[in-house]
Amino acid sequence: MSEKRRYHNPVQRGFFPDPSVIRVGDDYYMVNSSFQYFPAIPISHSRDMVHWHIIGHAITNPEWLDISDIKDSHGIWAPDIEYVDGKFYIYATLRLNADGKRENNVMRRQLVMVSDRPEGPYSKPVCLEVDDIDPSLFVDDDGSKYMIIAKAAQAVPLSEDGLKVTGPARTAWEGTGERCSEGPHIMKKDGWYYAIVAEGGTGYGHGINVGRSRELFGSYECSPYNPVMRQKDPKAPIQRAGHGKLVQDQNGKWWCYYLCGRPNSGNYTTVGRESAMDPVQWTKDGWFTINEGKGPSTEQEAPDLPECVFERNLFDDFNDTKLNLEWEFVRNPDNGSWSLTERPGWFRIWTRDGQLNEIRAKNTLLRREQELSYEAETKVEFYPDKNGEQAGLTCYYSTATYARCAVCYEEGRKIQLVINRNHGEELVAEIEDVQEGPVFLKVVVEKLTRTFYYSYDGKEWMQVGMLENCIYLCDEGVPDDPKRHTGTLVGIYANNGGCGSRKPADFDYFRYND
Missing domain, CATH: 2.115.10.20 (Glycosyl hydrolase domain; family 43)
Structure with a gap:
């Protein structure tokens, strides 16, 4: 038997x-x-x-x-x-x-x-x-x-x-x-x-x-x-x-x-x-x-039923005209703030007012983390030229706690790794003089450690920075926050940092692997 x-x-x-x-x-x-x-x-x-x-x-x-x-x-x-x-x-x-x-x-x-x-x-x-x-x-x-x-x-x-x-x-x-x-x-x-x-x-x-x-x-x-x-x-x-x-x-x-x-x-x-x-x-x-x-x-x-396995890892090349059902926006997305058809094969987000630490931020697209260790990466084309403009990758729990690694403009084109532990952003690492063209971004999660990388070709990866002991990305990590009932999600975002611009950020794909 x-x-x-x-x-x-x-x-x-x-x-x-x-x-x-x-x-x-x-x-x-x-x-x-x-x-x-x-x-x-x-x-x-x-x-x-x-x-x-x-x-x-x-x-x-x-x-x-x-x-x-x-x-x-x-x-x-x-x-x-x-x-x-x-x-x-x-x-x-x-x-x-x-x-x-x-x-x-x-x-x-x-x-x-x-x-x-x-x-x-x-x-x-x-x-x-x-x-x-x-x-x-x-x-x-x-x-x-x-x-x-x-x-x-x-x-x-x-x-x-x-x-x-x-x-x-x-x-x-x-x-x-x-x-x-x-x-x-x-x-x-x-x-x-x-x-x-x-x-x-x-x-x-x-x-x-x-x-x-x-x-x-x-x-x-x-x-x-x-x-x-x-x-x-x-x-x-x-x-x-x-x-x-x-x-x-x-x-x-x-x-x-x-x-x-x-x-x-x-x-x-x-x-x-x-x-x-x-x-x-x-x-x-x-x-x-x-x-x-x-x-x-x-x-x-297991129950005595025929096994029926579904693939839960995600590779989205954004070639469809509808979003994969694994994706979630943080609150209601604004009409006209994103498109899968404006540039076929790419997910386009236009920068708007409202940063990740604000409820009014509407341009954040996420999928659930499934395991305590995983990798996620994306490729973004974004050409900021005003201070505050940013687009990239985020590990997001709430407006109070998240990490973000983004192509941005701060007196020049840069890549910044920023964390929000409890209602306050902190700059952790910065890459200056980022070259023109697309940028690949990746996060490698090993339990409470999250390491962020960038690349210009998707093959040779360079470290932006490492975050250790990320206990703030969970229900229990910020005990003075009144309600924390969700979980950490990972995905992509774009906003203008308050400068008022409406600029396209194009994402070629998103890959998630446990």
């Missing part, structure tokens, strides 16, 4: 937090939080439950979601996907700034999108004025629809089409009393309502607790196996495990997808929170455990 196939966690690697997964026939679909990035809510597909690739986004029309002034780590939180009566429903929280500029100072509202196809296009988001977080859809045996939402597991009755609130929220299960309840789901099996809630905060005390009842609105009893998921070993390679949802495969076996984080040389999850999967075991008395209560696994026996 051949050896059973194995897989390693996380299964959806890189900045893919808060997973919600469904099965439709032999296909599996996952959605994840996207925060301030656009297009919003990546939708991924798998046939073997282990290998995933992005097939679309729930919101692709910038006129339907204005997040142009959304603060870092605000925006789209914790989406849920369900398949009901031949339609795909996605519910998500829109976390607003709540800084006095919004009507009634509302912090959160819920969005609903519907499509006949899992990849979309989805309908224009319908807004549900419920000021809480992490909605999911539950359909009871009689067809009644409820939006399940924190705190703990509240049930908000919905109209038949799922697009309107028809009554006040009622608490189904109040949770265990642990702090920071979020990510609630309710499922029904064998006459029991199971309320599944993440508690303990989304950091290193994260976990999943469960209660059950014969009635939707209780009373619920707590599982004797709680927490059914939590990492209790502080030295383990997978931490921050929680926020989960169960799914049954076509062979009848149950699994749980949940978020997690891989520490990078200490408790620094630089790639962000990711999505992992472990098997579910049902007990004789009708409770369930996840991975037999051992916490998150690093290696596991």
Whole structure:
């Protein structure tokens, strides 16, 4: 007998937090939080439950979601996907700034999108004025629809089409009393309502607790196996495990997808929170455990499904008329700020006002880092002649923390390596008298060390500078920043540094290799 196939966690690697997964026939679909990035809510597909690739986004029309002034780590939180009566429903929280500029100072509202196809296009988001977080859809045996939402597991009755609130929220299960309840789901099996809630905060005390009842609105009893998921070993390679949802495969076996984080040389999850999967075991008395209560696994026996591997490394030569689905803009891109057709085979960005440390910066195109070590490179043609103009490569976490290596103009054409550790740019290295013509830029990441290079031919590389101990490129690295829930992405950008110019920066390709 051949050896059973194995897989390693996380299964959806890189900045893919808060997973919600469904099965439709032999296909599996996952959605994840996207925060301030656009297009919003990546939708991924798998046939073997282990290998995933992005097939679309729930919101692709910038006129339907204005997040142009959304603060870092605000925006789209914790989406849920369900398949009901031949339609795909996605519910998500829109976390607003709540800084006095919004009507009634509302912090959160819920969005609903519907499509006949899992990849979309989805309908224009319908807004549900419920000021809480992490909605999911539950359909009871009689067809009644409820939006399940924190705190703990509240049930908000919905109209038949799922697009309107028809009554006040009622608490189904109040949770265990642990702090920071979020990510609630309710499922029904064998006459029991199971309320599944993440508690303990989304950091290193994260976990999943469960209660059950014969009635939707209780009373619920707590599982004797709680927490059914939590990492209790502080030295383990997978931490921050929680926020989960169960799914049954076509062979009848149950699994749980949940978020997690891989520490990078200490408790620094630089790639962000990711999505992992472990098997579910049902007990004789009708409770369930996840991975037999051992916490998150690093290696596991794979589902008994045909393996279907997708290439996640990226080489984009920009020859297509549409962007690869791995790309994300930081907030809404400005109309006319970029083009794939102005110079065929190149991605063109025009410099605009707004630098990387400003929310108004619109010309930043990124893809997720997937591993703690990787290489990325690009080729740029850019001819700045005004102080402040810049275009190049960036490892970007937020407006507060990033590294950038760019062709720029500062009393002459130069290459500069600049870091922002905590709301302040620092010049690390500078190459003067950069020759005319295209410039190749590359970053080599080895855990917390990032080394930047330049070349004139793409073959002979010269070092610009090295950044060591880049702990600021993660959730935990700047503890005084109020919200840090994303991960580090890598990509390309251009801006004018405030000089007001609109100048083209052309990128010939972008290569990413783990």
